[in-house]
Amino acid sequence: MPQLAERIRPWLTAVDERPQGAPRWLQDLRDRAASRFGALGFPTVRDEDWRFTNISPIVAGEFRPAGPAPAAAGDLASIPHAGVGHRIVLVNGRFAPELSRLGSLPRGVRVASLASAVTEQADVVQRYFGQLADFGSRSFAALNSALASDGAFVHIADGLILEEALQIIFVAAPSGDARPMTSARVLVVAGERVQARIVETYAGPADMAYFTNAVTEIFAGENAVVDHYKVQQEGARGFHVASMHVHAARAASFTSHSFSLGARIARNDAIVLLDGEGAECTLNGLYLADGERLVDNHTMIDHARPHCPSHEIYKGILGGSARAVFNGKIVVRPDAQKTDAKQTNRALLLSDNASINTKPQLEIFADDVKCTHGAAIGQLDDDAIFYLRSRGLPYFEARDMLIRAFAGDILDRVKIPELRAGLEQELYSQLAKDLEEIDRQ
């Protein structure tokens, strides 16, 4: 992918000035990532995986690594669920101990800044870091790997059942830089039979142009049950590109709940490798976009072993001139007999100018498998609206009821009550604004 040299040059300068001083293995990894990024450049709409997502506003933004911001600038007030459970907070990608709440972690659970874990938990970090987030063909992962100097590290020892949710919160805050970029990084290692709920949140100021480039790696050990929640509520002028890479061992059960509510352009990749017999994954997604915003969800479930079920349902609500992309890839390897994969993608278009490009992508190399997929895109059902109105519900109430029914199905799966309530609040207050806009026209 040839790139205009002058467009990528400012980025290469940042990469050349990448953090130094890490242990040899990590420094090597950064160096390799840096040279890989230099070779790849940024993807363009000529790349199949980026066909409908034009990132030139990001490239042209010439974002530079954000400097530190005072912890007080890290505004958690916009995150309704910030008070839930244990939490590690990172401001501009750097650990903010003053905002974190890690005092009552049970024994066997380690939550720390990735920068400190690199030396304090050297063996674990070295064994897992960068194992899933392959940057051979992913330029944003390469950029992140070259530049990430800190992040969140979570290690949960075998057999532990975590009662309280564990939160990882990335906040962008003004640091004096004109075009700040955060290379957010998360590494979660959950041992065998672990049961845990992890909430990963991205937020930032509404009036700041910034870029979050995040990479998350999650290892779910044998028989582990990991519930992962991602809440993307970046500011309206923020850009968000993130990939989450998951490794599920034998009989592990991984569930992802992805809520993509903010950012001017948001691209969420979820890549799950079902790498042990009986491993199971569920991907639930709900996204909302309005105005000129773009939200792109790319998921990939790699069935590498037999008897692995996967369930996926993504729903979107689009208003204004918003655009969405959904690409659901399911790979079934030759070994993966008895795979049972189900994918559903639905989108509700609230305005005539909103649109979505959606594509299932099945690559099946085993014969004894069950794979189903379905997509349904449409506006609110007029017949349903009329039916509700014929029973006395005013139009606005009827419309609200149908929209809530659409989203409720995904929200109902959230098992942390405060998070669910917070998401509802966030989602419906945004929707109320969008609908007001639509009604004015």
Place this chain on the structure above:
Amino acid sequence: MLDIKSLQVKVEGKQILKGIDLRVNAGEVHAIMGPNGSGKSTLARALSGHPEYEVTGGEVLFEGQDLLEMDPDTRAREGVFMAFQYPVEIAGVNNAYFLKAALNAKRKHHGQPELDAMEFMQLIKEKSKLLDIDQSMLSRAVNEGFSGGEKKRNEIFQMALLEPKLAILDETDSGLDIDALKLVANGVNAMRSPTRAIIVVTHYQRLLDYIVPDHVHVLSGGRMVKSGGKELALELERRGYGWLENGVTAVGA
């Protein structure tokens, strides 16, 4: 209660109702019969305010007010209820939740206090017995996965709950076995009152054995071609529609 004067209705550019006159007084039950495609459902939907049904002439007074001026939801809150021939399934909307919202919308409209969850459940319990509505039908999504009979029962159940002044039942009997038919008829008969009017659209005398009408009308080709007492329905059952003056036709036939 209801006064329809020379009502004309177009659907998708096609003139379906070509001047309907009908007067329904409080306390009466009217049956509207007629061949397929004659415009019965069109009349019912136009009265309920469906946006696809464009009124091109005539007027409709409901309790002296211009019904056609009202939104569909205002009509409902004012006391017009329509039991649909094909009730819509609404995924994700819990039936009980929906019923409570509908009931409270109406109560609010009439300046009554909204019912709380307890009061509502009490009311539901009372009304559901009559129509043999079980708990699972209430906790499921509105009409979703309901059998044909369940959908029709749910319509009448809604009517019992909302206590309209004017109820229009569009082929509520079709697709019902005899037990379900009796259940539905009982539900409707329980609603008969000197202050309420009911219009039943049906093809069959069978329903009228249970819900005995005061007046029977035949709609054909978008016009009322004959009216009479309950014996007219029996005669239609015996002789079909062919003997009627000018014969009968579907719209546009």
